[in-house]
Amino acid sequence: MVQIDKRKSPDGxxxxxxxxxxxxxxxxxxxxxDAKGKVVMHLGGVRSISSLxxxxxxxxxxxxxxxxxxxxxxxxxxxxxxxxxxxxGTRTTVxxxxxxxxxxxxxxxxxxxxxxxxxxxxxxxxxxxxxxxMELDGLPEQYLPM
Amino acid sequence: MHVGKGMRSAAxxxxxxxxxxxxxxxxxxxxxxxxxxxxxxELPLDGIGDVIALLVDLDVSPGEEPAVLVSEARxxxxxxxxxxxxxxxxxxxxxxxxxxxxxxxVIPKRGALxxxxxxxxxxxxxxxxxxxxxxxxxxxxxxxxESPGVTPYLLSGAPVHEVSVRxxxxxxxxxxxxxxxGESMGLTGEKLRRVELAAEELLMNALYDAxxxxxxxxxxxxxxxxxxxxxxxxxxxxxxxxxxxxxLAVAVADPFGSLSKKAVTDRLRKVRDGIPKPNAGVAGxxxxxxxxxxxxxxxxxxxxxxRLTEVTAVLHVGGSNRAAQERGTAVxxxxxxxxxxxxxx
Numbered sequence: 001m002v003q004i005d006k007r008k009s010p011d012g013x014x015x016x017x018x019x020x021x022x023x024x025x026x027x028x029x030x031x032x033x034d035a036k037g038k039v040v041m042h043l044g045g046v047r048s049i050s051s052l053x054x055x056x057x058x059x060x061x062x063x064x065x066x067x068x069x070x071x072x073x074x075x076x077x078x079x080x081x082x083x084x085x086x087x088x089g090t091r092t093t094v095x096x097x098x099x100x101x102x103x104x105x106x107x108x109x110x111x112x113x114x115x116x117x118x119x120x121x122x123x124x125x126x127x128x129x130x131x132x133x134m135e136l137d138g139l140p141e142q143y144l145p146m
Numbered sequence: 147m148h149v150g151k152g153m154r155s156a157a158x159x160x161x162x163x164x165x166x167x168x169x170x171x172x173x174x175x176x177x178x179x180x181x182x183x184x185x186x187x188e189l190p191l192d193g194i195g196d197v198i199a200l201l202v203d204l205d206v207s208p209g210e211e212p213a214v215l216v217s218e219a220r221x222x223x224x225x226x227x228x229x230x231x232x233x234x235x236x237x238x239x240x241x242x243x244x245x246x247x248x249x250x251x252v253i254p255k256r257g258a259l260x261x262x263x264x265x266x267x268x269x270x271x272x273x274x275x276x277x278x279x280x281x282x283x284x285x286x287x288x289x290x291x292e293s294p295g296v297t298p299y300l301l302s303g304a305p306v307h308e309v310s311v312r313x314x315x316x317x318x319x320x321x322x323x324x325x326x327x328g329e330s331m332g333l334t335g336e337k338l339r340r341v342e343l344a345a346e347e348l349l350m351n352a353l354y355d356a357x358x359x360x361x362x363x364x365x366x367x368x369x370x371x372x373x374x375x376x377x378x379x380x381x382x383x384x385x386x387x388x389x390x391x392x393x394l395a396v397a398v399a400d401p402f403g404s405l406s407k408k409a410v411t412d413r414l415r416k417v418r419d420g421i422p423k424p425n426a427g428v429a430g431x432x433x434x435x436x437x438x439x440x441x442x443x444x445x446x447x448x449x450x451x452x453r454l455t456e457v458t459a460v461l462h463v464g465g466s467n468r469a470a471q472e473r474g475t476a477v478x479x480x481x482x483x484x485x486x487x488x489x490x491x
Contacts (some may be wrong), residue, residue: 013247024372048339050346051434052371075336083440085420100335102466111335138336139471142440 002026003045006034009125013038022053028060035068036105036146044072044098044113053081054087057134061088074100078143081116083125101125105132153195154288158182160203161217165255167232168274169201170446175277176192176284190262197226198287204232204239205255205332212239216247219361227251227287233258233272236474241418244477245409245411253279253473262454279444279476284449286480296385296395299460304390311383315373319350324396328463331389336467340441344459345385347434354384356402356455364404393466397446399456405449407479414439414477452480 002020002059009015014035031039049057053120061068073081078097081087088094094116102111108128114120123145130133137142154379158169161184171181178198183189195440200223204212212232220228231244233255240252256273266333276399282298296306302388309320324345328338329468353375366375366397380401413432417439444460467481 035155048342049342050350052350054433054437061470076339079440080437083436090443100467137467139468142471 001146004028004031006031008034008064012036013040013067015040015042017042017045022049022057024052026056026060027054028056028106032060032063032105035064035066038069039064040069040071042071043077044074044111046074047078048078049080051096054084058087060145061092063090066091068092070094070116071096073116074098075100075138075143082141082143082145095108097143100137102137103130103132106130108134109137110134114130114144120144131142153179153196154198155179155181156199156201156284157186157189157194157197157219157223158201158203159186159189159215160201160205160231161207161272162203162205162233162272164272165203165205165274168277169242169280172275172277173282173284174198174218176281176288178284178288186215186222191222191320192269192491195225199229199284201229201231203340204230204243204245205234212243213247216243216249220248229253229283231255231270231275238362238418240477241414243302244479245415245418250407250479250481251283251477253283253476256473258472258474269366276473276476283476283478286446286478290482293372293397293399293454293456294299295399295456296388296460297460298456299395299444299446300388304388306388307385309385311349311353311385312379312381313376314353317346317353320349321346324387326385328394331391331463333394333463335465337461340470341396341463343441344438344461345387345396345398348396348457348459349383349385350434350476351457352398352400352455353377356400356404357381358402358404362404370490375402389463393460394460394463395458395460397456397458399454401454403449403451403453403455405447405455405457406483407447410435410447410479411479439475439477442475443470444478446478446480448480453482468470 002022004093005017016031046082096113098111098113102109112126114124121140126134154172156178158180160166166182173180181194202216202219206212206215228249229251230238230249231253236254236258243249244252253275255275309323311317311320325342328341354366359365385400412433416436442459443462446458448456
């Protein structure tokens with residue numbers, strides 16, 4: 001089940017937080033109703049997206065009236081954005097991805113936001129509490145543009 | 147080694163030591179002896195018994211074309227199932243072989259997607275194809291394209307769970323079951339997402355894409371996938387799944403037998419060539435299969451035309467998410483008899 005929360009900032013930007021699973025039941029009608037200008041979408045909580053969800057999300061983003069910024073996109077979303085680079089069209093900017101990292105020294109795991117750009121998993125890798133630099137738990141090309 | 151008449155054997159074209167060793171080991175364990183040659187022209191054409199498979203290693207020398215190697219090897223063995231393995235540029239070479247040649251089995255070498263400095267794996271850093279994958283593939287070739295579910299892909303004794311699905315509600319219940327199963331094993335994050343995604347896309351295909359009218363045409367081609375669906379009483383879809391601690395497998399079988407290799411390869415070409423933006427149309431654009439390919443470590447299609455389609459996704463969940471992704475995706479296609487119908491996925 002997907003949860004959608006909305007908040008308007010003083011400059012008129014609509015901040016939308018989507019969490020849960022995006023599938024064929026994804027219904028963003030309430031967001032489309034409120035979106036008059038720029039939309040910033042927080043997608044770190046999207047745990048899963050199905051192929052029908054991808055289609056529904058694509059139609060949703062294209063139906064928004066102005067520029068869209070995606071922030072903290074989850075691995076589920078990031079993997080679709082890398083697989084289908086033009087998924088969200090030219091008015092959409094993907095700012096950051098919240099990806100899984102592991103520590104090669106002690107095995108600790110954490111999620112960490114990095115810029116959605118090639119090499120960001122290395123350049124912006126988090127440090128573990130043990131002091132080691134953490135590594136992306138996945139192939140970079142699965143989650144980040146190459 | 148000479149193999150007598152009635153003995154089962156396989157022919158292998160490879161110049162890669164670890165591949166030769168792994169193939170001999172896996173096929174030997176399955177009761178199949180392997181005759182290896184470095185070049186197709188050196189393959190023995192007789193005296194090697196009942197040949198059940200031809201394996202071609204696509205890691206060729208610079209200037210050589212993998213496709214030429216395949217067709218030269220094929221010339222000597224026109225009728226046996228053809229398998230390909232690769233480590234260098236593995237995804238592209240294996241998809242080329244699967245989509246553009248009559249190769250029905252592609253298996254990446256271990257280490258193929260581990261990109262060292264420079265971006266391209268070198269032969270010396272590669273192991274051969276996964277032994278367990280090869281063993282299971284050859285056993286299924288020997289046993290025939292029936293519906294064994296997930297058992298060939300799990301360690302013996304792993305409990306197998308089964309859910310019957312005839313409607314959208316059943317599909318949601320089946321997904322809840324497999325997610326709970328994964329969670330009960332401690333799967334979280336990307337590992338759990340991969341399992342859920344594979345199960346969901348296989349079920350959606352069986353419910354919406356597989357059903358056929360009496361004339362063989364796709365029954366739901368125009369149906370909006372957001373609309374709930376219910377199959378007939380004699381059209382039950384079965385989802386079977388299990389895990390042995392390292393490997394999780396989920397198989398979805400439908401009674402339509404409508405999936406063809408062409409339908410699969412038409413979609414898998416998008417992995418290689420890039421996916422166009424999804425259309426807003428109601429019929430699937432093949433994204434489900436592409437997504438399943440991207441999360442599975444093996445995809446096995448077994449089709450008995452007009453009678454049964456079983457698609458199995460095998461996912462490694464024992465190590466890290468990265469380790470699973472580095473294994474790449476093997477694809478196997480078993481068809482009970484000829485008769486291509488364009489449908490499914």
